[in-house]
Amino acid sequence: MTHSMAQFMRRCPFRLRPRVLAAALGGALAIAGSALAADPDLPGFIHDGTLTVCTNPTLPPMTFVNGTDVNAVDGIDMDIAHRLAEYWHVPMVVTTMDFTGLFPSLAAQRCSMVASGIIKLPDREKNFDAVSYQDTALVVVARAGTPPLSSMTDLSGKTVAVQSGTSYSARLAKENEALAQAGRAPIIIQQYPTEDQVVQQVLIGRVFAFASQDVELYYRQEQLHGKVNVILVPPYPEYRHFALYIRKNAHDRELLEQAIATMGQNGQMAAIQKKWAISPDAAKALAHTPPAPMFRWDTFFSALTSTAFMRGAFITLAVAVLSHFTAIMISIPMALALNGRDSLLKMVLKGYVSVFRGAPTLLQLLFIWNALPQFLPVFREAWFTPFLATWLSLSINESAYQVEINRAALGAVDKGQELAGDALAMSRRQVYRHVIFPQALRIALPPTINEFISLLKTTSLASVISLQELLAVTQIQVARTFEFTEYYAAALVYYLGMVFFFLFLQKRVERRFAWADRHKATANES
Amino acid sequence: MNPDPKSMPDPSAMISVRNLSKLYKDFIALDRISFDVQRGEKIVVLGPSGSGKSTLIRCFNRIEPHDSGILSIDGQVINAQSDLTQLRATVGLVFQNYNLFPHLSVLDNCTLAPRLVKKTPRAEAEAMAMRFLKQVNIAEQANKYPIQLSGGQQQRVAIARALCMQPEVMLFDEPTAALDPEAISGVVAIMNDLAQQGITTLCVTHEMGFARHIADRIIFMDKGRILEITPPAEFFTNPKTQRARDFLDQMISY
């Protein structure tokens, strides 16, 4: 371990070379020009005078949540983004989201730029412009004590974990082609949505190694307590630079390159690099700290009582309640129409129900968040928050299920009840309001509460569109600390607490419908 | 006794029908029915199963709209333009299976429609409901739910509920179907009571003793037609049609 770690430190030290060589010449002229003007020329990606930065804050030290406030994103990328905003004299807004959502959001014009510790790769540059700001190297990491490998082909037949959406899997696939030609077993690639899960697979021994960047691993040494070591630094020419991504625009790219070059010249870049740099000696010392206990109760309890978790739970509850309420409101007239006479409306509604029951909820969320803005530009504006998007898609989705409950409940009310209401001269509205709905409600309530409980858990899917609900909060905390068990346990306690509360409510509510049960009604009487 | 089908409806009659027909698709449920019912009269409708008895009385409050002919209630011709609220407040109907509102107490069953339709204040509606519940001998059950009552008790609640709208006509669809002889005599007493209050009653039944006891006139139906309209004494001793004779023979042999 110490040998390979030292080798790693030597070969890819946490040393940051300002990337100024190429940009310096072109930049110098521009800087001279802009020195005359009051403001540097504003790039086109700065919408409405704001620099909106999209990031997936799970890649320390580039971008991560460095505390319990999930909205406070920290890291090298954020520092650079701040300097850029200052440079252009505009305010900066950070939008956090799932890694896989970053590029679709950039395409949907929801962000000015993506700053998320992303490698500069020719493949990505086909669709977006990239400006590099930070040197790095790809490393293959395994559990402490694993002997170093001499080349990538040594990974043949072994399992390697990578973060999905990153380019590592494509690079490993290329490696596999070579292995196949040599008649050797391929590398088995497992993809995980977050970097922390990738590391966790190695820690628990499920996979042999993971691919990462030296910069990140260096930072992680503190948390990993010497549990991993670098076994290989493949001599790839790519994976050398972290880059900021913007929508394709040659002029904008030039302006961004100028800005980065200026930061390199005026020492801002060096300051950022110094701030986040940890000396190899410190890392070595940390590597010898005793291993952490199995379960840290203090972490667990402080997570339970943290405002971050309470906020997350509140958002989970709020989006579930609002979505279900809206779904019920939509589904009542829908159920009445579906129980009524055949019509065009009825056919349309049937189609609606089949589509939204048929499609996976996750797909619907992603569609509304990422695809809808392509058709309707209003949905890419700032007012369309992840909360609204979740509310919208879960309402629609849930209404397709709720309508079946409503239909069954309305159908289960004896037809004679409506006749009796009619015969007593009551109007249509009065019959529904006072006779049919109260009875349908009793029939619909237990399955509706079941639906709600299921919806409460479904909200966790919204973490992929960056809603800061309970599971997203949990994952961010885990990414920061690697204390999986403690944070997962805290989330579990919150979810179970909420679900048990609603199950209890269900029991209480059922008891209120004494009229439906002779024994209960008699018991109430006495 | 039978009015001329071509004549105009009798405006002084409580119910007056001329050539009334009702179709279900191409099935003729009521076939050119004509008769008059005077105020305060007690009519019993007899006939084999499927002869159209329920359909007939349901036409009177337009729960089943008729397809042709003239129906006049209290001097007003009833058609698609009629004020149904007014009609149904005038014509009360007690269903064969009662159709009480299970989610409401006996008292609320009785007060719901007066409060909603006639905007009667709650206290007043409840006082009236208690009066009718007393009249049908069920006042002590006012706070129970329908599910806690026996069939005969539910039946009486259904009658009280209809009476709370203070109708001038009461339609009963087999009020005695699920009752024991003692309960039947209770219903007889109630109907006599109603007649004394000047309420017109039409009652469908299969109970011959009950029919003989209560009816001023018997309407005998078969296959959607009225075959006879006669006082009970005559109908039970000397029916005019062979069909009625067969019907009575069958009833007696069971």
Ligand SMILES: Nc1ncnc2c1ncn2[C@@H]1O[C@H](COP(=O)(O)OP(=O)(O)OP(=O)(O)O)[C@@H](O)[C@H]1O
């Ligand atoms: N909604 C309907 N659709 C089609 N046919 C109907 C409908 N309601 C009643 N009928 C038919 O009309 C005829 C008369 O029915 P109705 O209920 O009036 O008979 P009834 O004399 O009351 O019989 P019972 O003594 O069995 O109650 C029956 O043949 C019945 O099948």
Ligand SMILES: [Mg+2]
């Ligand atoms: Mg009938």
